[in-house]
Amino acid sequence: MTTELIQQKLTEKFGDQVSDFEMQYDILNFHADKEINLKVLNFLKEDEELAFNFLTDLCGVHYPDQKGKELAVVYHLHNIRENIRLRFKVFTDIAKPDVYTATGIFSAANWMERETFDFYGINFIGHPNLIRILNVDEMDYFPMRKEYPLEDQSRTDKDDEMFGRGGMLGFGTEKTMHGTIAEDEKAQ
Amino acid sequence: MRRNIVDSSSVVGKQIKKDEEDIQMSDLQQNINLPAGSIEKQTTTLNMGPTHPATHGVFQNIIELDGEKIVAADATVGYIHRAFEKIAERRPLYQITPLTDRLNYCSAPLNNMGWHLTCEKLLGVKTPRRVDYLRVIVMELARIADHLICSSIMGVDAGAYTGFLYVMQYRELIYEIYEEVCGSRLTTNIGRIGGFERDFNNTAFEKIEKFLNEYPAVLEEFENLFTRNRIFMDRCMGVGAISAERALNYGFTGPNLRAAGVDYDVRVVAPYSRYEEFDFDIPVGSTGDCYDRFQVRNGEMWQSLRIIKQAMQKLNDLKGEEATIYHADVPEYYLPEKKDVYTKMEALIWHFKIIMGEIDMPKGEVYHGIEAGNGELGYYFISDGGRSPYRLHFRRPCFIYYQAYEELVKGGMLSDAIMVMSSLNLIAGEMDA
Numbered sequence: 001m002t003t004e005l006i007q008q009k010l011t012e013k014f015g016d017q018v019s020d021f022e023m024q025y026d027i028l029n030f031h032a033d034k035e036i037n038l039k040v041l042n043f044l045k046e047d048e049e050l051a052f053n054f055l056t057d058l059c060g061v062h063y064p065d066q067k068g069k070e071l072a073v074v075y076h077l078h079n080i081r082e083n084i085r086l087r088f089k090v091f092t093d094i095a096k097p098d099v100y101t102a103t104g105i106f107s108a109a110n111w112m113e114r115e116t117f118d119f120y121g122i123n124f125i126g127h128p129n130l131i132r133i134l135n136v137d138e139m140d141y142f143p144m145r146k147e148y149p150l151e152d153q154s155r156t157d158k159d160d161e162m163f164g165r166g167g168m169l170g171f172g173t174e175k176t177m178h179g180t181i182a183e184d185e186k187a188q
Numbered sequence: 189m190r191r192n193i194v195d196s197s198s199v200v201g202k203q204i205k206k207d208e209e210d211i212q213m214s215d216l217q218q219n220i221n222l223p224a225g226s227i228e229k230q231t232t233t234l235n236m237g238p239t240h241p242a243t244h245g246v247f248q249n250i251i252e253l254d255g256e257k258i259v260a261a262d263a264t265v266g267y268i269h270r271a272f273e274k275i276a277e278r279r280p281l282y283q284i285t286p287l288t289d290r291l292n293y294c295s296a297p298l299n300n301m302g303w304h305l306t307c308e309k310l311l312g313v314k315t316p317r318r319v320d321y322l323r324v325i326v327m328e329l330a331r332i333a334d335h336l337i338c339s340s341i342m343g344v345d346a347g348a349y350t351g352f353l354y355v356m357q358y359r360e361l362i363y364e365i366y367e368e369v370c371g372s373r374l375t376t377n378i379g380r381i382g383g384f385e386r387d388f389n390n391t392a393f394e395k396i397e398k399f400l401n402e403y404p405a406v407l408e409e410f411e412n413l414f415t416r417n418r419i420f421m422d423r424c425m426g427v428g429a430i431s432a433e434r435a436l437n438y439g440f441t442g443p444n445l446r447a448a449g450v451d452y453d454v455r456v457v458a459p460y461s462r463y464e465e466f467d468f469d470i471p472v473g474s475t476g477d478c479y480d481r482f483q484v485r486n487g488e489m490w491q492s493l494r495i496i497k498q499a500m501q502k503l504n505d506l507k508g509e510e511a512t513i514y515h516a517d518v519p520e521y522y523l524p525e526k527k528d529v530y531t532k533m534e535a536l537i538w539h540f541k542i543i544m545g546e547i548d549m550p551k552g553e554v555y556h557g558i559e560a561g562n563g564e565l566g567y568y569f570i571s572d573g574g575r576s577p578y579r580l581h582f583r584r585p586c587f588i589y590y591q592a593y594e595e596l597v598k599g600g601m602l603s604d605a606i607m608v609m610s611s612l613n614l615i616a617g618e619m620d621a
Contacts, residue, residue: 024553025309054436056557057566059581076555076568076583080436080450083457085555108439111591119273134266134620143274150278 001049001082003028009050013043018088027076027085034090037073038100044077044086045105052077052086058102058112060120061089064146070094071122075102092122101127119144231259234602238267242345242606245616249593249605256602261594265587269620276580280545281307281381282523284580289375291584292618295334295561296376297326297366305460306556306567307381310549311521316513318506319383320462321499325396326369326378327461327558328492328499332403333362334561335443335485335492336410338613342482343414345610346423351413358406361399368392382522383515393500400497407493411486424479428596428608435476438595439588442563443484444612448476454559465502466495478611485613520547545575562586562613586612587619 006028007021018040020031032040044052057076064070069091077086092099101124102109113124114133121142124130132139141148237248246267252260272287279287288299301323308315315323336359340352363373368391370378379385414420430440435448445452453470455463471487473480503511515522519538528535541547551573557566563585572578589612596612597605 027553027555029553055439056564057555057568057581057583059568061570061579074568074581076566080452080457087553087555106439107434107437107591108588111587115587132266134269143271150274 001079001084006050006084006086009047010040010043014040024087027087030088032088032090034073034092034099037075037090038102038105040088041075041077041102041105050079051081052079052084054078054080055102055106055108055112056085058109058116060116060122060144062094062120062145066091068093071097071120073099073116073122097122098125099123100125101130103127118142121145230254236605238264242609243614243616244341244610245614245619247614247616247619249609251597251602251605253602258597258600258602258605261597261605263590263593265590265616265619267620268616272621273580273582276577278576280542280575281521281549281577282542284577285379286375286377288582289377290617291582291621292334292561292565292586292615293374294337294615295330296374297330297378298334298558298560299565300376300378301327301461302556302558302560302565303567304379304381305558306554306569307521309556310552310554310569310571311381311518312550313382313516313518313521315383315461315516316510317462318503318510318513319515321502321506322384322388322514323379323461324463324466324499325496326366328495329362329365329396329399331561332489332492333359334613335489336407338562338610339414339482339485339489340410342424342478342607342610343420345606346420348413348417348420351410354413355406355410358399358403361395361402365392365395365399368395380515380522382518383513385515385523386525387512387514396496396500400493400500404490404493407486407489415483415486421479423603423607424482424611425477426475427478427600427604428611429475429477430592430596431476434592434595435589438592440563440592441585441589442559442561443481443488444476444563444589446470447473447480447484449474454557454564458557460556460558466498468495478607481611481613548573548575557583560585562615562618563589582621584618584621586614587621590614590619 003023010018010030014032014036017033017036018030020029022029044050054077055075056078059074061072061074062070063072071092071094072089073092074087074089090099099122101113103113104126110128111133113127114130116122117124117130118132118135119142131137135143232253234251234253235248236251237243238246243249248264250262250264251258270290272290276284276287285300285303288303289296291299336355340355343349343351366376366378367373369388370376370385430448432448432450435445436450440448441452449472451470451472456470468491471484471491473484521542523542524535524539529539549571551571553570555566555568557564564583565585566583568581568583569577570579593608596608
């Protein structure tokens with residue numbers, strides 16, 4: 001089975017709803033419309049020749065610059081018998097991040113979709129138990145989105161005493177019961 | 189099925205009736221404040237975890253029991269989530285290696301190698317033969333360390349402590365080898381992009397030889413303790429079985445999938461680090477139960493020993509310059525040795541460029557999977573050309589196959605649930621990333 005054959009079969013079946021075929025290193029990539037993600041998965045799995053019967057990975061990506069297609073769901077499929085991998089993405093609007101769930105086709109998708117929901121807020125329609133999995137239930141944002149930057153490690157306005165950084169600004173500024181070491185020494 | 193009511197009220201009722209005969213049953217029930225719905229509920233809910241000795245890590249199984257039979261199970265994970273994927277989005281490549289240590293901490297070198305191989309695929313780095321053989325040695329040692337813990341812990345959970353203590357000594361030998369190679373034991377941060385930070389010293393090779401000489405007898409004795417042990421067999425056989433089809437659907441990989449009868453091994457179907465040059469078998473089970481998983485892991489330890497022996501032979505066969513090289517010639521990504529940084533201009537420049545993040549990666553998306561201790565560990569790496577990944581996703585095998593837990597334990601006994609858990613080789617660090 002060649003990549004040309006996969007591409008030909010997919011375009012024959014789905015027309016212009018699948019696009020952007022390209023090889024990225026050793027894996028064939030393509031984009032699909034989010035409405036047909038299950039049809040594509042099912043076709044790839046059930047077709048005798050293609051037989052991509054193993055869902056290796058499912059994860060989300062956030063592209064804040066692509067207006068209207070900010071969030072992506074990435075599916076990695078694997079034809080174990082011939083060892084051919086395939087990757088495809090579906091894009092969705094961040095304002096209405098609805099994608100159909102793949103749990104009906106692959107049981108493995110269950111937790112991976114929960115993880116994607118947990119970190120990117122992608123709403124998988126039809127998922128049996130779409131709740132947070134790694135973060136706390138009370139969390140009210142989706143932390144892997146790009147609008148949440150990692151903490152600036154040089155910030156000084158935060159009291160990190162309990163986390164080993166001690167709120168130190170320099171030598172002699174270690175906190176003591178009264179103030180800092182330098183201030184204590186002055187008082188003596 | 190009115191058992192619960194009889195248990196809770198009739199015993200209390202009898203005691204009081206002795207004293208005051210005129211108290212009615214209806215009065216009694218009004219005085220006992222039971223939570224709503226507890227009388228109607230026919231099953232018992234049992235929380236196993238988050239810190240239960242049998243979970244071997246921090247995760248929780250909520251098990252619904254009818255007597256001792258499991259009718260439903262639910263798993264809660266995420267207690268030690270450390271946001272590695274987010275942190276990785278700001279770190280240069282060489283600082284992500286220590287994050288990977290903390291995924292499956294029973295076989296940290298395997299995770300490290302998987303990460304280096306992913307980076308090398310993205311950056312187009314070709315490693316020399318000797319580096320590949322050294323990596324194979326380290327990876328197979330890590331696999332043995334991983335499997336021997338899992339197999340012996342299965343014994344502990346079945347009530348046999350001896351085997352565990354016995355093989356633990358040999359994990360210690362493996363850790364000493366890591367120590368010679370990279371200086372640390374558990375979270376190894378072993379190797380660099382392109383090879384190793386330093387060459388293996390003679391002590392390391394001596395220790396590998398020592399391990400190769402001593403471990404087979406120990407493994408054989410360990411197997412003698414368990415494989416035909418009546419109690420162990422009764423606890424494991426037919427417990428937590430899964431068919432090949434369901435296992436594939438659930439995304440099983442590694443020993444758990446092979447125990448179900450699918451001969452899928454990343455080392456064979458998609459060889460990396462010259463695994464194609466090695467001669468080894470893939471142990472395969474048939475029923476996919478706990479016993480098969482145990483047997484597959486033991487079989488793999490024997491194969492790993494075979495591979496290490498071959499790798500040592502191949503190392504000895506290398507001649508000339510090939511026999512001493514321990515990293516690829518990629519100054520853009522491989523940190524030069526410290527003594528060169530202090531004495532040579534070029535090394536200083538490269539050191540500065542790497543540390544300050546002056547070198548941009550090529551753009552692209554890459555997925556690389558390796559055969560880790562408990563399955564296919566994959567790294568999905570999106571690079572937008574900067575110094576850190578745009579997105580890095582870890583395919584963590586035990587996060588994916590732990591979903592099947594409910595299906596595996598349903599209908600079994602409570603004690604079976606514990607065997608299933610330890611036979612799956614669940615590592616909380618890997619599940620929670």
